[in-house]
Amino acid sequence: MNKVFTNADDAVKDISNGAVIMLGGFGLCGIPENCIAALVKKRVNNLTCISNNAGVDDFGIGLMLQQKQLKKMIASYVGENAEFERQLLSGELEVELIPQGTLATRCMAAGYGMPAIFTPAGVGTEVATGKEIRNFKGKDYLLEEAFDADFAIVKAWKGDTQGNLIYKATARNFNPMMAMAGKITIAEVEELVEPGELDPNQIHTPGIYVHRIFQGVNYEKRIEQRTVRQLAN
Amino acid sequence: MNKVFTNADDAVKDISNGAVIMLGGFGLCGIPENCIAALVKKRVNNLTCISNNAGVDDFGIGLMLQQKQLKKMIASYVGENAEFERQLLSGELEVELIPQGTLATRCMAAGYGMPAIFTPAGVGTEVATGKEIRNFKGKDYLLEEAFDADFAIVKAWKGDTQGNLIYKATARNFNPMMAMAGKITIAEVEELVEPGELDPNQIHTPGIYVHRIFQGVNYEKRIEQRTVRQLAN
Amino acid sequence: MALDKYQIAQRIAKELQDGYYVNLGIGIPTLVANYIPEGINVILQSENGLLGMGPFPEEGKEDADYINAGKQTITTLPGSAFFDSAMSFGMIRSGKVNLTVLGAMEVSEQGDIANWKIPGKMVKGMGGAMDLVASAKNIIVAMMHTNPKGESKLLPHCSLPLTGVQCVKKIVTDLAVIELTANGFKLLERAPGVSVEEIKNKTAGKLMVEGNVPEMQF
């Protein structure tokens, strides 16, 4: 049982055209930079990507959009990407925008073996179109099905060779749920350690969910909105 | 905003007859010993308790059973308690036995604002009696509703005055989900510290879920099945 | 005189109560954090996975792994906790967040809100807004009373795609504080020097005015 892969190219080798992929991260924070670069290099296309955002024009999933590698994007917010907007408005790209909590919970549902969940988000809006509505104790909820992704690609801070993962700060975001949800889960980590080096009480994603792991290189960790302290008003 | 209570008596003061209470713990591991003692002392009765187990005859929830404080018990396994079995067979105690994962997930559903979940556990068994069955992708699931508890009482290892909690090892068990699920959540901790002393990256239950916290005393932490190493066979 | 965005934030800050867990949306709502009244303790929830959001970092101390829901670099405070997005929206859906403040493009008399899409023009997505408005017990909208064309944003019915229905409890604009009631908008306070007449003129939905409407106090 060896889960350790050499690098991103190796780890994504069998992701082929038409695959459904989840990618962790919120904005550019906690995104699997190495795997995205490998997918860009590999020029695999016709992908369906499930990720909260679509990156920016020249970083993150934006890099795959530039090469038109995506058939469909499922996200909650795509506001920082001009190429995305162009492909969407021109009809080149199929887009499903869903509430952020629904996105997170549909990942969680997959990881927890729940076929669907109920959420009030989107009731009475166009998000509810075609969906089953059910009332519990006087409140309406939408039935939302668990995602079904071929691959989940996540980024963690530390990981061990058995696949246990620890995320850092808000770079955690969607990564834990996606790690649980993939049929095959690929984790890239800033630091790969031997089993026993991580405190078993502090692990965010137990290794059972992770099929492949490698230590990433050259993390840029780009900041989208660098904001520093100033006096109020 | 002060969440810190002096002791268990203080923290459970307003739990009154007929209340629905969740209690964390698996077997005798990670149970809120101090609060149970306070409830026993208080002699509050007609309680509905939701907890994985019912303790043993002379410890844990068993202490409340001895005093006939329970009207109903919702649990997954009650095998170590003769008084429990007596009250059940004599009809004094109403009992709902449900699968352990269903118990955990119905707590989680409450904490996550999901009115119900689907689980395959119990399909085709008497647990399914009267419950809605739904098929997703060829597999049957039961619809199970979120719990609705007045109080959740949990035990953590460390906590801070804002209610952030860290559990230790397998004493975590049901505590995090129950902490999220109570209308009022009471946490007893072995060590209560000031905000900032716990690593924000390692908190299991964020303080938003915890309404009352106190540092417990005199933990017995009884071991149910003391087992030590011996040569195989 | 109409309020500026800082004053809108300042007025909203007066709604905060000790012990509140608050989610502040992008834009004016973010500014509310600068005006938390002395002596009360408010904990900010950032839906990307942080409770206890602190101020922006000092120059040179930005860390890409510490951001808020607006993707801005932030810091933590003593007592902060990180969590994943599922738990974040779990606490939102289960009503643990006491107050949500967010911007809007339109609000209707029924308390419906539209703030995520202009068909054919703007496609940014709803982010966490739909989850927040579907679940928060108390929702305050921070916005200008009229759009850049001078058209009222307080309408009998929203014309844009909805974010949520019958959820807004209060609106604070550059001109007024307005409560949502079963009978529509109700004027609670005027911006200093702004007349009831002006507010009425700039409110397309039905506006109830009872007795003498006081000026906002800061």
Next chain:
Amino acid sequence: MALDKYQIAQRIAKELQDGYYVNLGIGIPTLVANYIPEGINVILQSENGLLGMGPFPEEGKEDADYINAGKQTITTLPGSAFFDSAMSFGMIRSGKVNLTVLGAMEVSEQGDIANWKIPGKMVKGMGGAMDLVASAKNIIVAMMHTNPKGESKLLPHCSLPLTGVQCVKKIVTDLAVIELTANGFKLLERAPGVSVEEIKNKTAGKLMVEGNVPEMQF
């Protein structure tokens, strides 16, 4: 000669494969951990919240906060991880656990299993068994072939309340290894010295016997 419980565990251990995540129930299944074949790496899941369960602690090193699903004191191994009960059953329901071994009072030709209740006599509860049998891809039952009264536990239909339906893949008893097929029980192996005739006699359900049935190898 019929196997003892240790030999049953030993035979089941031969089903383990490298990299398997395995959940072992209380009783005979727990003993399987003692016979994990050399050279393969198996990770034990304990449904109360631990992956990577280690051996029992040395005398004097028991810690009440470290227990397994049988409430026994245990230790961890390098690479262990603790988690809560919701995640534990999440990984069970989502099929991440490769093999579940558990005891049974009855198994039917259809692969139904009963192991949690004897009406009017025993009320212990199902614990995690219903979740495990409803979700695990591979379920092996470890039990005696007959009950203390000498009655077969391999039946056309279960008489006791069910734990799960059509889920058991294989049964290892003191007498035989039996596979569940669309046509009922199929005899794969005999305990050393035990005749096909004896197994047939002690199997109330339909038992398929094809060709020469080999003895178990250890």
